[in-house]
Amino acid sequence: xxxxxxxxxxxxxxxxxxxxxxxxxxxxxxxxxxxxxxxxxxxxxxxxxxxxxxxxxxxxxxxxxxxxxxxxxxxxxxxxxxxxxxxxxxxxxxxxxxxxxxxxxxxxx
Amino acid sequence: xxxxxxxxxxxxxxxxxxxxxxxxxxxxxxxxxxxxxxxxxxxxxxxxxxxxxxxxxxxxxxxxxxxxxxxxxxxxxxxxxxxxxxxxxxxxxxxxxxxxxxxxxxxxxxxxxxxxxxxxxxxxxxxxxxxxxxxxxxxxxxxxxxxxxxxxxxxxxxxxxxxxxxxxxxxxxxxxxxxxxxxxxxxxxxxxxxxxxxxxxxxxxxxxxxxxxxxxxxxxxxxxxxxxxxxxxxxxxxxxxxxxxxxxxxxxxxxxxxxxxxxxxxxxxxxxxxxxxxxxxxxxxxxxxxxxxxxxxxxxxxxxxxxxxxxxxxxxxxxxxxxxxxxxxxxxxxxxxxxxxxxxxxxxxxxxxxxxxxxxxxxxxxxxxxxxxxxxxxxxxxxxxxxxxxxxxxxxxxxxxxxxxxxxxxxxxxxxxxxxxxxxxxxxxxxxxxxxxxxxxxxxxxxxxxxxxxxxxxxxxxxxxxxxxxxxxxxxxxxxxxxxxxxxxxxxxxxxxxxxxxxxxxxxxxxxxxxxxxxxxxxxxxxxxxxxxxxxxxxxxxxxxxxxxx
Amino acid sequence: xxxxxxxxxxxxxxxxxxxxxxxxxxxxxxxxxxxxxxxxxxxxxxxxxxxxxxxxxxxxxxxxxxxxxxxxxxxxxxxxxxxxxxxxxxxxxxxxxxxxxxxxxxxxxxxxxxxxxxxxxxxxxxxxxxxxxxxxxxxxxxxxxxxxxxxxxxxxxxxxxxxxxxxxxxxxxxxxxxxxxxxxxxxxxxxxxxxxxxxxxxxxxxxxxxxxxxxxxxxxxxxxxxxxxxxx
Ligand SMILES: [Cu+2]
Numbered sequence: 001x002x003x004x005x006x007x008x009x010x011x012x013x014x015x016x017x018x019x020x021x022x023x024x025x026x027x028x029x030x031x032x033x034x035x036x037x038x039x040x041x042x043x044x045x046x047x048x049x050x051x052x053x054x055x056x057x058x059x060x061x062x063x064x065x066x067x068x069x070x071x072x073x074x075x076x077x078x079x080x081x082x083x084x085x086x087x088x089x090x091x092x093x094x095x096x097x098x099x100x101x102x103x104x105x106x107x108x109x
Numbered sequence: 110x111x112x113x114x115x116x117x118x119x120x121x122x123x124x125x126x127x128x129x130x131x132x133x134x135x136x137x138x139x140x141x142x143x144x145x146x147x148x149x150x151x152x153x154x155x156x157x158x159x160x161x162x163x164x165x166x167x168x169x170x171x172x173x174x175x176x177x178x179x180x181x182x183x184x185x186x187x188x189x190x191x192x193x194x195x196x197x198x199x200x201x202x203x204x205x206x207x208x209x210x211x212x213x214x215x216x217x218x219x220x221x222x223x224x225x226x227x228x229x230x231x232x233x234x235x236x237x238x239x240x241x242x243x244x245x246x247x248x249x250x251x252x253x254x255x256x257x258x259x260x261x262x263x264x265x266x267x268x269x270x271x272x273x274x275x276x277x278x279x280x281x282x283x284x285x286x287x288x289x290x291x292x293x294x295x296x297x298x299x300x301x302x303x304x305x306x307x308x309x310x311x312x313x314x315x316x317x318x319x320x321x322x323x324x325x326x327x328x329x330x331x332x333x334x335x336x337x338x339x340x341x342x343x344x345x346x347x348x349x350x351x352x353x354x355x356x357x358x359x360x361x362x363x364x365x366x367x368x369x370x371x372x373x374x375x376x377x378x379x380x381x382x383x384x385x386x387x388x389x390x391x392x393x394x395x396x397x398x399x400x401x402x403x404x405x406x407x408x409x410x411x412x413x414x415x416x417x418x419x420x421x422x423x424x425x426x427x428x429x430x431x432x433x434x435x436x437x438x439x440x441x442x443x444x445x446x447x448x449x450x451x452x453x454x455x456x457x458x459x460x461x462x463x464x465x466x467x468x469x470x471x472x473x474x475x476x477x478x479x480x481x482x483x484x485x486x487x488x489x490x491x492x493x494x495x496x497x498x499x500x501x502x503x504x505x506x507x508x509x510x511x512x513x514x515x516x517x518x519x520x521x522x523x524x525x526x527x528x529x530x531x532x533x534x535x536x537x538x539x540x541x542x543x544x545x546x547x548x549x550x551x552x553x554x555x556x557x558x559x560x561x562x563x564x565x566x567x568x569x570x571x572x573x574x575x576x577x578x579x580x581x582x583x584x585x586x587x588x589x590x591x592x593x594x595x596x597x598x599x600x601x602x603x604x605x606x607x608x609x610x611x612x613x614x615x616x617x618x619x620x621x622x623x624x625x626x627x628x629x630x631x632x633x634x635x636x637x638x639x640x641x642x643x644x645x646x647x648x649x650x651x652x653x654x655x656x657x658x659x
Numbered sequence: 660x661x662x663x664x665x666x667x668x669x670x671x672x673x674x675x676x677x678x679x680x681x682x683x684x685x686x687x688x689x690x691x692x693x694x695x696x697x698x699x700x701x702x703x704x705x706x707x708x709x710x711x712x713x714x715x716x717x718x719x720x721x722x723x724x725x726x727x728x729x730x731x732x733x734x735x736x737x738x739x740x741x742x743x744x745x746x747x748x749x750x751x752x753x754x755x756x757x758x759x760x761x762x763x764x765x766x767x768x769x770x771x772x773x774x775x776x777x778x779x780x781x782x783x784x785x786x787x788x789x790x791x792x793x794x795x796x797x798x799x800x801x802x803x804x805x806x807x808x809x810x811x812x813x814x815x816x817x818x819x820x821x822x823x824x825x826x827x828x829x830x831x832x833x834x835x836x837x838x839x840x841x842x843x844x845x846x847x848x849x850x851x852x853x854x855x856x857x858x859x860x861x862x863x864x865x866x867x868x869x870x871x872x873x874x875x876x877x878x879x880x881x882x883x884x885x886x887x888x889x890x891x
Pocket of ligand 1: 365
């Protein structure tokens with residue numbers, strides 16, 4: 001377990017700069033896209049685009065800055081299970097509201 | 110031969126006599142001493158919760174509400190629940206036996222983070238002091254479930270402080286779970302592969318998983334509740350646009366798995382007791398090990414069965430109901446495998462085994478009645494009746510507490526180096542079993558007849574069953590008091606024991622009783638499968654040689 | 660403890676080897692971050708439910724936030740994540756000077772974030788938009804008016820905003836405390852090529868707090884960016 005089978009690259013700095021650039025570009029992109037009302041096309045489109053960009057950014061940070069790409073299986077498993085349990089909580093609760101009928105319109109206003 | 114061992118044991122420095130000042134206890138980093146600190150703390154809270162239970166049973170002897178006012182009664186049952194759940198059951202086996210045994214079973218010198226371990230005890234004490242303050246300043250009357258908007262707007266009791274107390278205590282539980290997970294992952298002795306681990310360790314791993322993943326959610330929930338109450342924000346208040354059902358989702362996301370925080374460690378204890386008291390390898394070791402993990406995972410997918418009578422969608426209710434049934438499968442796997450282990454084993458009916466047998470019966474009843482409540486239609490009838498009360502007491506007292514007591518007896522000679530009175534041990538185990546059933550069996554009938562929970566007065570027809578229940582409670586009180594007396598007595602006068610009085614397998618029995626501060630005077634290496642009793646004699650001789658060399 | 664500790668610098672007595680100690684620290688931090696995911700997760704759940712319940716209120720409420728300040732803070736945090744990663748890198752190289760420089764830079768950026776957050780908070784409180792009963796006094800006329808029928812939904816958005824960013828800010832403050840500790844330790848020469856896991860472990864925490872913000876920024880600030888009040 002302790003062995004770093006996929007050892008860190010000799011020079012991770014180029015990865016760091018790459019991720020840094022990606023994060024800045026993605027931040028610009030998400031602000032730019034948010035300017036436009038995509039909800040006319042499809043109501044959840046704005047949030048889907050924003051969350052996709054956020055997930056890409058987060059993945060880059062986790063993989064490179066937090067070294068998960070080069071970490072042990074155990075670390076990777078912990079990361080995955082964290083996301084998994086978060087999804088359980090969100091999915092089951094939302095499924096309740098969603099299948100009640102009338103949500104969100106009747107509850108909202 | 111036995112006397113030789115004892116003399117060497119006596120002359121040794123062990124974790125108990127290595128420093129006797131109060132400071133050496135309060136600043137100890139030794140997992141064994143921290144386990145004992147927890148033992149005293151949670152026993153104290155158990156006694157307080159017991160006093161509240163006594164008041165409840167006294168009130169319910171007569172149909173009229175004559176002993177306590179309705180407001181007082183609300184406070185009494187709430188405090189009983191809050192203290193028993195958050196300050197006794199959740200920490201019970203993990204914090205006491207888990208702390209004491211986990212590093213010993215793994216062949217490690219300590220848990221991975223000894224300072225964090227001590228910190229978690231102090232956090233527990235701070236949370237406990239806040240709860241005592243809550244208690245002395247009138248307690249709370251919301252029920253242990255803290256449902257808003259009653260808890261956030263209308264209740265005039267100390268909900269905010271109680272919430273903060275539970276928030277703080279939660280971190281004690283998280284840190285214990287974190288420590289155990291890291292310890293199990295990184296500190297196993299050479300040769301101790303995952304499938305050579307005692308089932309106690311597997312059960313604690315699964316428990317820790319729940320503590321780590323579930324507890325933060327209730328922490329943020331009660332924190333939000335405290336903000337809502339103090340700042341009048343309206344997080345869950347429907348008048349301000351909040352949603353009280355969302356609170357219930359978040360609350361039960363933790364609080365259903367929390368049931369498994371209480372029961373899984375107990376299952377781990379029972380696995381040890383049954384294997385060692387029947388001198389057989391646990392039937393289907395792998396299944397029992399994985400069923401612990403399965404319970405931990407599935408346990409997170411069923412919380413909605415507490416909300417069948419709310420506005421929760423019927424379709425989601427169906428899914429939650431179905432998965433609740435599915436959780437019965439890993440539980441049944443365990444029960445059947447334990448039973449199969451006993452079959453044709455050389456069973457010795459020592460005190461721990463009596464507790465293990467009691468567990469098997471009571472857990473079966475507790476688990477099966479849970480299925481009644483997981484049924485969508487039937488739950489509408491049984492919801493918030495004494496049937497529910499009886500069900501969860503069969504699980505939490507009949508299983509979790511029984512397992513805890515069985516474990517305490519079984520490892521008592523390891524903890525203290527002395528043996529308790531076997532005669533009194535058996536007697537009180539039987540008293541507890543009888544008292545428990547007399548208390549809670551009538552409550553199933555009461556609930557089925559329609560007696561609601563949390564009422565301080567009731568119709569006269571129910572009185573006979575309530576009197577039976579209260580009578581059982583007084584027997585139970587005797588049963589719980591006896592061990593305190595004879596165990597305390599044994600610390601000074603009990604017969605001294607060697608490293609392995611039960612001739613059990615497992616690394617914790619290879620070191621002296623009580624163990625030295627460093628647990629082992631040598632680096633243990635594991636070469637055998639778990640529960641291989643053919644080797645116990647061999648191990649014992651190796652230990653004998655080791656002790657003579659030292 | 661003492662007699663063992665002399666063998667290997669920085670090895671606690673209950674561990675067998677440096678590798679074991681380091682692995683325990685890393686696994687411990689990752690499991691802690693697991694609890695953090697669930698801790699913030701409860702609030703993300705509340706956000707999801709209430710946003711779907713009150714879509715208009717969230718558009719309106721989000722529009723009240725200052726995207727320029729929020730965006731600046733996003734960039735500040737991204738840069739601080741880079742400097743933290745560099746600090747970890749130089750701690751592994753055993754370069755004390757660069758380690759100290761990058762730790763200090765990270766700390767300064769973290770404090771800058773908190774400063775900007777403070778400005779944002781005080782403006783909101785000044786405008787009567789802090790959602791506690793005692794301070795809630797939204798303008799119903801004028802340039803930043805919130806129509807009365809929308810005020811309750813905006814209120815829901817704003818408590819979510821304050822709770823989520825407030826909890827995040829508390830984590831930033833804790834992170835700043837950790838950085839100060841690391842700087843003091845580094846100055847005393849505690850870290851070497853062989854012993855640097857405190858830096859690495861703290862780095863994980865810092866990046867995690869950054870990730871939370873990566874989600875908070877679009878969810879809170881950008882949700883109503885395309886929205887013009889009264890434009891519907
Ligand atoms: Cu449940």
